[in-house]
Amino acid sequence: MKKKYLFGGLLAFQCAFAQIGALDPSLNPGAGADSPVQAIALQEDQKIIIGGDFLNYDGTPRKRLARLNADGSADPTFSIGSGANKLVTGIAMQPDSKIIVTGQFSIFNNTAKKRIVRLNNDGSIDTTFNTGFGANDDIESCVLEDDGKIMVGGMFTSFNWIARNGIARINPDGSLDNSFDYTGDPIEVTDIKKQPDGKYVVNAVTKILRLNPDGSIDNSFQPGSGTDYPIQSICIQSDGKILVGGYFTTWDGFAIGCIIRLETDGTIDTTFNNGSADYGVLSITEQFDGQLLISGIFAHISGVQREKVARLNPDGTLDPTFDPQLGPDNIVLHHVMQPDGRIILVGDFLNYNAVGRNRVARINGFDYLSTATRAMEPMASLYPNPAHDGINIFGPETQQVGRFAVYDTSGKRLAVDFDDRNHADISKLPIGTYIVKSAFGQKSYTTRFIKN
Incomplete structure (x- = not known):
């Protein structure tokens, strides 16, 4: 017998007609983080993991990593001891609830962990994950793959004493995956996205590359000569086109600022409203309906005020129904969209639309029916x-x-x-x-x- 299920259940119990882009008061971080929050990941139970350069969260010592309850309060069951000794830049959740953490740190909870560590769900170090010496310099991005392997990118030139120029793939046990070896020029990778065909689109500061599953360069991808200022974010759309955000003001010699969409072969998509942001676009997400959520440090989109967060239509034009009003008062470093459509922002802001939200805020993403x-x-x-x-x-x-x-x-x-x-x-x-x-x-x- 076929059973029927009512769709929309994830937010069906939210208040009717919540204003799109408005602050969600149900998440309140209290005193919040005392320094920037740079990384965020969501758990299946709706708890939130954040990482960055903070030492305290809501008045409680939490050295650069914390878990929040769904209401924004610190989760006391997540204990990381002395935490990370330097910046946390990336977090990835495994299906078994273990947590991959990457960054600039060399010590985590008084244990030598060179830029990457895996934690159990309670915050303790997972001793079954052994990366040896780890990365010899910063890891700035990490992506968990469906088979449990982990792609990492950053400034490193070796991983566990083996040469790796800015990008490496790690097996689920922490050992280096020797089947992936990028041998091109040294690169600093700040974002990695995997295509459904197994290829990787990676940001190499002012250039973007596509790598084959073995790490070799995919020469069929031709994005041109690059940019004048750094690329920060990549988003692969459901149709295979590639969105790129950053601080750049030119792309392949053309005056295109801060956001651009590429065709699957790397050429500029001229049907998209490229260059609409007046300053840095640091995070991009495609919604299911094709609309695009962007955040960063911009103040205007196509000349219309949109402070640090905005939503674009699929063609790149501004969606006027999403209005954050005053929005965050400082940079948004990252955002994630919850399965229920609400959006969590993290960064170095202290207020959202003039309401105190120290570096963590949640806003409404959809106008749900009652x-x-x-x-x-x-x-x-x-x-x-x-x-x-x-x-x-x-x-x-x-x-x-x-x-x-x-x-x-x-x-x-x-x-x-x-x-x-x-x-x-x-x-x-x-x-x-x-x-x-x-x-x-x-x-x-x-x-x-x-x-x-």
């Missing part, structure tokens, strides 16, 4: 749930072909494809809970399913 209103709408169905090999989704009109995206509970979009019968093979997904965002016509829905 529970009562949604309950009267036609339902969509997902079955089976729990599922093992495949899932099927049908809209209110059963013959509709939908558009779908599958995410893990940290908000990472997964490479799961649906056919024209709205069926997806999930046999390769690890056991766990997942979120599906779907659209039928002008209606969009969100639901969870369990892979067993």
Whole structure:
């Protein structure tokens, strides 16, 4: 028997018609972080891991890493001892709830850990993850892959005494993966994104490269001569096009500032409103509906005031419905979108729209209908749930072909494809809970399913 499930359950109990871009008062960091927050990751239980250069969070000692409850309070069950001795730049959540932490540190909780450490869910060091000497210089980015391997990028030239020019792949046990070896010119990598075909798009300060799965350069990707100032962020869209943000004012000799979209071959996408930000774009996320959330240190988008956070339409024009008003009063270094559509910002701001939020704030991302209103709408169905090999989704009109995206509970979009019968093979997904965002016509829905 087919069971029907009401989509949109993740935020169905939120207040009706929350203003898009407005501060979400349900997350209050209190005194917050006492220095910049640079990294953030979400746990399946809605708790939040943050990292940066802070020593205290809400008046409690938390050296450069902390876990927050969903309401923004410090989680006392997460104990990292003396923490990191230098900046934390990256955090990645594993499906087993272990936590990868990277940065500039050489010591973590009085233990030698050269720029990378894996923690158990309680904050203790996972001693089964052994990276040896680790990286000989800063790690500035990390990406967890579906097979448990970890891509890291940064300023290093070796990993565990083996030459690696700015980028390396690590096995789940911490050893170096010798099947990946970039042998090009030394690069400093501040962002890495993996394409569904296994290739990597990496930022090399003022250039962008695409690497094959073995680390060799993909010469079919031709983005031109690069930029005049640093690139900071990369986002691979669901259609394969590549968004790039940073501090640059030129791209391949053209006057294009701070945000650009590239075709899959690296050439400039001229259908996009390139160069709309007046200053640095440091973080970019594609929403399920194709709209783009950007954050950084800009003050205007296409001449319209948007302080540090904005939403763009799929063509790069400003979405006027997303209005942060005064927004953050200083730089936003990173943002993540929760599965329920709300957005968490971290950085070096002290206020959001004139309300105190020391370096951590959550804002509304969608205008959700109330529970009562949604309950009267036609339902969509997902079955089976729990599922093992495949899932099927049908809209209110059963013959509709939908558009779908599958995410893990940290908000990472997964490479799961649906056919024209709205069926997806999930046999390769690890056991766990997942979120599906779907659209039928002008209606969009969100639901969870369990892979067993």
